[in-house]
Amino acid sequence: MSITLPIALTVAGTDPTGGAGVIADIKSFQSRGVYGMAAVTSLTAQNTLGVQGAYNVPADFLDAQLKSIFTDEVPHAMKSGMIATEEMMRVIKKYVEEYQLPFVIDPVMISTSGDNLIDEGAIDYLRSELLPTALTVTPNIPEAEKLAGLTIENEEDVRKAAKIFIGDIGVQSVIIKGGHLKGDAVDYLFEKDKETTLSSARVDTEHTHGTGCTFSAVITAELARGKPLEAAFRTGKNYITKAIQEAPGLGGGNGPINHFAYEGE
Numbered sequence: 610m611s612i613t614l615p616i617a618l619t620v621a622g623t624d625p626t627g628g629a630g631v632i633a634d635i636k637s638f639q640s641r642g643v644y645g646m647a648a649v650t651s652l653t654a655q656n657t658l659g660v661q662g663a664y665n666v667p668a669d670f671l672d673a674q675l676k677s678i679f680t681d682e683v684p685h686a687m688k689s690g691m692i693a694t695e696e697m698m699r700v701i702k703k704y705v706e707e708y709q710l711p712f713v714i715d716p717v718m719i720s721t722s723g724d725n726l727i728d729e730g731a732i733d734y735l736r737s738e739l740l741p742t743a744l745t746v747t748p749n750i751p752e753a754e755k756l757a758g759l760t761i762e763n764e765e766d767v768r769k770a771a772k773i774f775i776g777d778i779g780v781q782s783v784i785i786k787g788g789h790l791k792g793d794a795v796d797y798l799f800e801k802d803k804e805t806t807l808s809s810a811r812v813d814t815e816h817t818h819g820t821g822c823t824f825s826a827v828i829t830a831e832l833a834r835g836k837p838l839e840a841a842f843r844t845g846k847n848y849i850t851k852a853i854q855e856a857p858g859l860g861g862g863n864g865p866i867n868h869f870a871y872e873g874e
């Protein structure tokens with residue numbers, strides 16, 4: 610007898626310490642009862658202290674990985690994380706357009722430790738060609754500033770940026786994460802005619818390595834389970850808050866979060 614199991618795919622880079630990137634994504638999928646698949650864009654050498662190196666997979670070989678996946682079993686939802694080059698973005702766009710699955714883009718640019726993870730020249734392509742293929746995009750404040758082309762200091766600026774994402778860039782929806790603003794950790798989901806704001810008390814901690822990866826992976830897992838975007842956003846927020854609160858304190862720098870902490874439905 611065959612078992613029906615939701616399947617989510619991540620297309621992202623690796624962090625060998627398991628706090629961010631595909632390894633964090635797979636942990637997140639697993640903890641939500643979702644079968645995880647991964648196509649790797651870049652291998653990085655990094656830890657809680659910083660990124661020591663990065664090796665980009667040739668775009669042809671990313672294509673080969675995605676072909677292996679999609680010609681055998683099509684996932685129910687997909688996310689992307691670190692995509693360093695335009696060539697790799699072109700490959701990913703081809704599969705999203707062909708298979709029309711819910712696609713969450715975490716537009717990763719700089720790691721928590723401040724290291725660059727994307728070619729400057731790929732940002733235009735990301736903005737104009739890849740973002741419009743997504744169901745939702747999850748920029749943090751510096752990423753939203755770069756993609757929307759304005760400075761974000763308060764909630765009014767967040768709204769202005771969202772208008773640019775939906776009106777000019779042409780995304781269906783955007784989740785702007787306020788983790789980098791002052792005060793409570795407030796996140797905003799903007800859909801065409803609806804706005805949902807979720808707030809949690811800021812945890813006073815250094816251990817936020819991989820929060821963005823995990824948050825977008827949980828949202829993707831919920832979409833794979835057939836949940837609507839707003840419900841997926843709520844679960845993502847509750848999950849990430851618990852995961853930060855119960856961070857295990859690993860490593861000598863910005864440590865990872867706890868993928869076992871959330872116990873909600």
Ligand SMILES: Nc1ncnc2c1ncn2[C@@H]1O[C@H](COP(=O)(O)OP(=O)(O)OP(=O)(O)O)[C@@H](O)[C@H]1O
Nearest residue numbers: 721749786788789794811812817819820821822824
């Ligand atoms: N100190 C904190 N306390 C509570 N929630 C936080 C804290 N820092 C971040 N968050 C939450 O974590 C999620 C990820 O936000 P953040 O802005 O840190 O993403 P990011 O910068 O993309 O992450 P990454 O560190 O992986 O690059 C959001 O839901 C945000 O509100």
Ligand SMILES: Cc1ncc(CO)c(N)n1
Nearest residue numbers: 622623624629630691720
């Ligand atoms: C591979 C990878 N993806 C994303 C991030 C952002 O946290 C990171 N540090 N490393």
